[in-house]
Amino acid sequence: MSEPAVPSALEPASATETVAAPTSAIADWIRDLCGDQEWLAWVVITLIGLGALAALASVSAMVLVWMERKVSAHMQLRLGPMRTGWHGALQPMADGLKLLFKEGLLPRTTDLFSYLLAPFIPMATALLALAVIPFSETWQLADPELGIIYVAALSGMSVFAILIGSWGSNNKYSLLGGMRAAAQALSYEISLLLVLMTAVLMSGETAMQAIVQSQEGYFWNWWLIRAPGVGFIAFIAFIISATAELNRAPFDFAESESELTGGFHTEYAGMAFAMFFLAEYVHLLVAACLGAVLFLGGYLPPVPALAFIPGPVWLLVKAFGLVFLFMWFRWTFPRLRIDQLLNLEWKFLMPVALLNLLAAGALRGWGWL
Amino acid sequence: MEREQHIEVRPPSAGGNTEEYWLNMGPQHPATHGVLHLIVRLDGETVREVKPELGYIHRSVEKMAENLTLLQNIHLTDRLDYLSCHMNNHAVCMVAEQACDIGVPERAEYIRVIVSELQRIQSHLLWWGAFAMDIGALSAFLYGFAEREKITDIFERLCGARLTMNYFRPGGVAQDLYDGFEQDARQACSDILYALDEYQRLVTGNLIFQERTRGVGILSRDKAIGYGCSGGTARASGLDYDVRRDDPYGIYDRFSFDVPVATAGDCYARYEVRMEEMRQSVQIIEQALKDLPVGPIQAKAKPVLKIPKGLQVFRQVETARGSFAMTAIGDGTATPLRVSYRSPGFMHVAALHEMSAGFKIADLITILGSLDPVIPDIDR
Amino acid sequence: MSNPRDILGPQRFSQSHAAPKLIPPNASVTKRYFIRVVTGVTSLLTGMRVTIGKFFDPRTTVTQQYPENRDELKMAERFRGRVVMPHDADGEHNCTGCTLCEKACPNGSISVLNTKHASGRKILGKYIYRLDSCTLCNLCIEACPFGAIEMGTEFELATTRKEGLVEILNKKAGRL
8 A cells, every 4th residue: 555645744743742742552552662763653653553544444445345245236236246255255355356356458549657656645545634533532543633624635635536537548438428527526525515514513523533522421412313303404415415425326427337338447457447546435434434433422421421433433323323324325316417416516405515614603602502 | 489488597698708519419328218329419408400410320221121022121120119119010910911911809909908998007117217317317217117028028928029019919819818817907007007107296296307308399289290290298298199099000090099189399398298198098998898798819811921012001009109100011922112100209209399499408308208218119 | 277297298198107296387596496305305315215115024025035035936837947858667658759859849949860660650759858958948849749758857957067068858769
């Protein structure tokens, strides 16, 4: 995996403070080992964290690929993969192995630099976003002060991959897909940001850890329920704009298989395609975790009595619930048309999100939150 | 230019900064239902011109037909519109029956109607799934196929094949119904009615589906007549014509059924007309099963059927896609001098430009799907 | 009664199956907008209920685990697999070499090569059947007046060897 850029991306939010957040036993032990040389401890801890993150990303991508195949199969009266392992549990491995051994096609007319660059971007942004997701009070690689803005910035970056890849492919179908993705991402970024701001207004925090902590207690303290109406509308708007940001059906315009034969990844094969494919699922996990953190209490249990189950389990349960929702959408709905998608954003979703933000501000201002 | 009034969002004028380009859609493309090649002139996402390019699976069926006897021709028509092969067979059989003056027993006529209508449902189910998939609802495709499978199983038990049945014969049908056919057919009919309600909930009522199909791909009644459209496509444009009712063949005049007609001429109208056709087919099957007589299934016919010299026979049937017609000219030998088929899909693809110019590229796929194209039918 | 549809005109068939339309024809733009939002969201949820129903109902699964269920997989009695020539216990068949099937075949998949019996009459020598060009149309079986050939119910006809597609069906020369 290629994430040497991670530390520099985190640096603006004061490096030492950032890494100090995961005060787990291992980190302390490493600090003890390194003694005076704090820079060495910093490097080692960051590398271990990044390794864990990459492992989490690839494992969860595989689980999600398997889940997608099984969910779609059972919704479509099928069984899905059944032969590789228990109910096809090893199917993602087999898929990955197949893609690994496939020839990396290099069409002659491509713009080589951008064609080869594009597959690495989505995985990098997905991993970067995963770094700030709090899995428990201590299990968080970095907790920058403006964590939520940081996630929004990264989600905006993933469209570059599609745009660069589609341009580099030098294929009309790819280009159409890329242009669609750009229009879509530019529009839905706005409502996504408005929703994130609503969450910020409700909780009064911008750091991820603090947002989770603001939902302490029983499940009616989650922002989905606690802010009357506002939280629910914000959650719905978040789900819609996240689906659009993720390029998933019913908003999968960049791909739109039945129209553009594959859209931006028409010309990609082998591992380059696998990078796009896996990154899509890591992005899915990030979006689901974000939804869980903002509206469903993150790693907090629904009732404090259940606190004996560790935080990461709670977060993953909630996140996978949201992932199931995304999959449910994908295998039920027809695809919109690109102009209808933009209509939906500008004429419905953005006004709703904006009014919702105002309502959240009003609630906050009157002290009802 | 008047059709551009139907566009909801007008594209920026093509005169200034945009450049039009050509896009080859097909012959390998997931939405062209086979090897249809569409050469599309696009302005951004907006379709300006569509040129269908045919010939990728041309098999010279009409020329082959000149070297085969009428009996052998039946199995060839299975391979034209493979989703309405019983109806195609019916056309050939009627030509042979008219040319050689063969009567058809009552029971055979009823069997022909029942299997034709079952196949109309089967074909429409596949179309429904494929159309929904073209719009992006992937699960619907599998639902349509699962339901279609029940009828395919009946056909397999009845005539031994699942796709190329070759079941009709001049003067009757090849084999009698198997034991339990009537029960199977009734069960299939009730399953279809249940499934149609489910489809209504899953796709028809869906807001996104309605947005995608309403007002898209409008074909006016005059243009539908001008292009020679028939079947559901023409009826959705307000052309109230159904061969089964207006040029009755077989025993279709004995059954009471409605011919669904819509006037909008858009994709949604075509969708609704076809969905209603399935219900009407169920009605016909139920009536036919009730009256099904006992008796012979094949009339005695001469072993070699010869069309008399100089005689020209024309018969048409209503297939799942529209009116399919066969013309044969005889020269007194066992093989016809000239055979010509009129396939409905060919006309519909010709009208594709008329319907889709000015709409988006995604609409082109929707429109193509709503026409229910079967490529071997278009390209013989 | 006014027509509730915006675009479609009058229709000749019942609209019971058509999507429920609650929009009154004279509603204001705002009212239309809100009714559309409500009915639209309801329609989406209805669709989601259908797919989740299928998801949790294992009876709806239609997949068959094919190679495993080979034993209980029986084709229909009339299934048209390939042309076979049944032989009785003595290894005899009913073919007389009359070539009616050869004439009935639309694509020349059958060649009947006759030889001379010692008595001087023609009998069947070789019955050559080409599966590669056969369309399984059943016309040869219908043409045969002796019931000498029939359609087998075998369905796994795929092969990697071209040679296996042409075969001689009779094991013995014909009887008199």
